[in-house]
Amino acid sequence: MAISRRAFGIGLVAASAAATGGYVYLREHPEIAGRFGEAKRLFGFAGGEKEGFLANARVKNTLERRFGLVIDGRRAGSVEMVRERALLDQKPQFLWPSSSVLVEVARSSGVKISRDQVIFNSPIVLYSWDRIADGLVKGGIAQPAGGPRYTVDLSKLLKAIIAGENWSAIGVADLFGRARVVCTDPNKSNSGFMFAGLAASLLSGDVVMPETLSRIDGDVATVFRRMGFKPPSSGKLFDDYVAGGAGAQPLIVGYENQLVEWVLQDAERWKRLEANAPAKPVILYPQPTVFSAHPLISVERQADDLIEALTSESLLEMAWEDHGFRGPLGTIGKARNALLQSRLLERIDAVLPMPDAPVMLALLDRLAA
Numbered sequence: 001m002a003i004s005r006r007a008f009g010i011g012l013v014a015a016s017a018a019a020t021g022g023y024v025y026l027r028e029h030p031e032i033a034g035r036f037g038e039a040k041r042l043f044g045f046a047g048g049e050k051e052g053f054l055a056n057a058r059v060k061n062t063l064e065r066r067f068g069l070v071i072d073g074r075r076a077g078s079v080e081m082v083r084e085r086a087l088l089d090q091k092p093q094f095l096w097p098s099s100s101v102l103v104e105v106a107r108s109s110g111v112k113i114s115r116d117q118v119i120f121n122s123p124i125v126l127y128s129w130d131r132i133a134d135g136l137v138k139g140g141i142a143q144p145a146g147g148p149r150y151t152v153d154l155s156k157l158l159k160a161i162i163a164g165e166n167w168s169a170i171g172v173a174d175l176f177g178r179a180r181v182v183c184t185d186p187n188k189s190n191s192g193f194m195f196a197g198l199a200a201s202l203l204s205g206d207v208v209m210p211e212t213l214s215r216i217d218g219d220v221a222t223v224f225r226r227m228g229f230k231p232p233s234s235g236k237l238f239d240d241y242v243a244g245g246a247g248a249q250p251l252i253v254g255y256e257n258q259l260v261e262w263v264l265q266d267a268e269r270w271k272r273l274e275a276n277a278p279a280k281p282v283i284l285y286p287q288p289t290v291f292s293a294h295p296l297i298s299v300e301r302q303a304d305d306l307i308e309a310l311t312s313e314s315l316l317e318m319a320w321e322d323h324g325f326r327g328p329l330g331t332i333g334k335a336r337n338a339l340l341q342s343r344l345l346e347r348i349d350a351v352l353p354m355p356d357a358p359v360m361l362a363l364l365d366r367l368a369a
Contacts, residue, residue, distance in 0.1 A: 044094035045076040048235040067309040078190030082106035094303040098190035104357035114301045118293040120325040122255040129246040129279035139171025147342035154286040155202045182227045183253035191234040195253045217366045246279040260324025288350035
């Protein structure tokens with residue numbers, strides 16, 4: 001039977017509408033789109049602390065099979081990736097730094113942002129060793145928090161460092177020289193960047209503002225000058241801490257999830273270390289601390305789908321279960337691991353906001369001088 005021209009036209013319009021509707025629906029539902037067609041490849045930069053998450057076979061498999069995404073996430077310092085032209089000129093489709101403040105720094109660097117959203121969180125902590133933490137308790141700077149975890153009066157510790165106190169003066173008898181805490185280079189890496197903001201706010205008595213920065217930036221510079229060499233990434237600093245032990249790396253700044261991830265990577269190695277090492281790793285939670293939020297910045301619109309994927313319940317649970325990243329609002333996941341239960345604080349209520357981006361950029365210039 002011949003088809004009339006009118007019927008043919010109506011059918012063509014209907015097919016076109018169905019195709020357009022299907023395209024729009026799949027675009028808005030990447031979890032369905034991932035089951036059809038070729039996976040979308042996205043290139044961008046991510047902070048080193050997320051390298052293990054992006055390399056996780058479960059994560060990669062879920063991103064590709066469920067969401068149709070293959071991620072080429074290259075390691076870069078969080079501060080570098082939003083400021084350095086050598087990285088931005090590579091035209092990344094997404095940036096994944098480790099602080100919400102860096103979203104504003106990216107905008108000030110001329111990055112056109114399609115969308116940004118915090119994916120997960122990890123508080124800034126100090127890593128030390130049990131005998132050093134016990135000494136800080138005797139010195140009135142730290143307090144036991146049950147098991148191998150402590151809280152620390154960071155303001156008191158910073159003032160002792162600025163005053164040039166020896167370790168023995170703050171309760172740690174068998175370490176050489178002046179007390180110090182080491183973080184990463186704040187002009188390259190986010191953990192050093194956030195520690196600089198936290199130290200500045202504590203020394204100013206509140207969140208540091210443009211008018212109060214000049215009053216305390218010299219003291220912040222003293223804290224950083226006493227550190228000596230500052231590694232360019234939090235992953236490198238944590239590796240140095242584990243390899244160097246209590247004598248070489250008595251007190252460092254890191255993310256809460258770093259020890260979690262290291263323990264989960266090899267539970268037997270962890271048990272051997274806890275049983276035989278002359279000093280045991282411990283976490284000290286600064287009171288107050290700052291939360292490292294990990295915002296994904298979508299530079300091109302097609303990378304918006306990555307935000308939808310990473311905020312799905314399944315991937316957030318993997319981020320907690322395999323890597324120790326807390327979910328939205330600092331919540332912990334459903335998974336319970338006996339190795340970690342006694343090490344992490346379930347709630348962290350003493351949290352300071354980070355200073356505004358212009359204040360942090362001025363502070364970075366002062367620390368680089």
